[in-house]
Amino acid sequence: MTPASFDHHAPRTIDEALGLLAQAGGDARILAGGQSLVPAMAFRLAQPSVLVDINRLTDAPGLVEESDRLEIGPLVRHETLRRMPSRTPLGEVLAHLADHIGTWPVRTRGTFCGSLAHADPASEWGLAVVALDANLTLESASDGPRSVPASEFFAGMQMTAAREEEMLTAVTIPALPATARWGFAEFGRRTGDFATVLALVVHELKGGRMTGVRIAVGGVEDVPRRLGPAEEALEGAAPSKVRFEQAAEIASEIVEPLEDPLSDALHRRELVREMVLRALQRSTR
Numbered sequence: 020m021t022p023a024s025f026d027h028h029a030p031r032t033i034d035e036a037l038g039l040l041a042q043a044g045g046d047a048r049i050l051a052g053g054q055s056l057v058p059a060m061a062f063r064l065a066q067p068s069v070l071v072d073i074n075r076l077t078d079a080p081g082l083v084e085e086s087d088r089l090e091i092g093p094l095v096r097h098e099t100l101r102r103m104p105s106r107t108p109l110g111e112v113l114a115h116l117a118d119h120i121g122t123w124p125v126r127t128r129g130t131f132c133g134s135l136a137h138a139d140p141a142s143e144w145g146l147a148v149v150a151l152d153a154n155l156t157l158e159s160a161s162d163g164p165r166s167v168p169a170s171e172f173f174a175g176m177q178m179t180a181a182r183e184e185e186m187l188t189a190v191t192i193p194a195l196p197a198t199a200r201w202g203f204a205e206f207g208r209r210t211g212d213f214a215t216v217l218a219l220v221v222h223e224l225k226g227g228r229m230t231g232v233r234i235a236v237g238g239v240e241d242v243p244r245r246l247g248p249a250e251e252a253l254e255g256a257a258p259s260k261v262r263f264e265q266a267a268e269i270a271s272e273i274v275e276p277l278e279d280p281l282s283d284a285l286h287r288r289e290l291v292r293e294m295v296l297r298a299l300q301r302s303t304r
């Protein structure tokens with residue numbers, strides 16, 4: 020398989036990259052880790068005439084952890100997050116999720132922002148930014164930067180709120196309190212593949228009761244999302260097997276699962292129940 024021909028540009032600055040995207044008028048694609056785009060080009064599912072390769076940018080933000088937030092720039096690879104030295108709850112969540120992404124070559128090349136821009140509903144990072152209330156910075160030559168909450172970024176299967184001439188230049192995730200608890204579970208058919216269904220739970224235990232409960236699932240519908248009614252069922256409650264089972268049941272009832280040849284709606288619904296239950300159980304260990 021060979022891709023259609025294209026012009027390759029390797030800008031040194033974000034401004035230069037944004038200028039190239041504007042000039043190409045929708046016919047350009049950003050090349051980050053290439054782990055999704057290159058196969059799509061090889062199969063001619065994507066045929067951009069211009070590739071804006073951002074790997075040589077010298078002014079792109081990297082990975083910056085402040086006391087109240089984590090900022091992730093456009094060239095931060097999955098593996099960098101997997102090896103994060105941070106022992107904060109947020110650092111632990113991201114390192115754990117990164118460990119579930121693909122295989123070593125995918126993790127060392129693929130980027131956090133590229134994964135979000137690609138918008139596969141079963142991606143670990145899509146689930147993370149929705150569950151962790153992240154903000155995404157999109158930037159274009161004509162309009163400068165704008166901020167989009169993760170809950171508004173995903174618009175459908177491999178569709179986002181980003182315009183063609185925009186680049187995702189940073190993602191900001193608020194820090195989790197030191198007392199935060201979290202649990203993650205995913206079901207996949209083979210190690211290294213995208214998951215079929217994945218769930219992330221975050222909350223705090225105060226006086227033996229759960230507060231700030233967040234439950235998000237991915238791989239179920241065409242975008243990852245939080246499940247408000249399941250969260251509400253646990254808010255203020257003491258963690259217990261019965262409560263967890265009730266919340267997992269609610270979660271499985273309110274989703275509208277996708278179907279594919281390997282997993283029909285009923286199977287995905289069952290997986291939602293089981294993954295949410297496991298994530299809840301893991302959050303209180």
Ligand SMILES: Cc1cc2nc3c(=O)[nH]c(=O)nc-3n(C[C@H](O)[C@H](O)[C@H](O)COP(=O)(O)OP(=O)(O)OC[C@H]3O[C@@H](n4cnc5c(N)ncnc54)[C@H](O)[C@@H]3O)c2cc1C
Binds near residue numbers: 048141
């Ligand atoms: C075998 C295999 C297994 C995988 N398993 C998993 C998995 O288990 N979980 C998972 O989440 N992912 C998985 N992936 C996907 C992987 O995480 C990719 O790295 C990711 O989806 C895309 O990131 P990238 O940096 O490679 O982006 P690229 O492939 O370079 O680009 C992908 C898309 O995003 C756009 N883009 C890239 N960066 C930006 C930016 N900064 N601003 C705007 N647009 C941008 C590109 O133009 C393109 O449209 C797997 C991939 C492979 C090949």
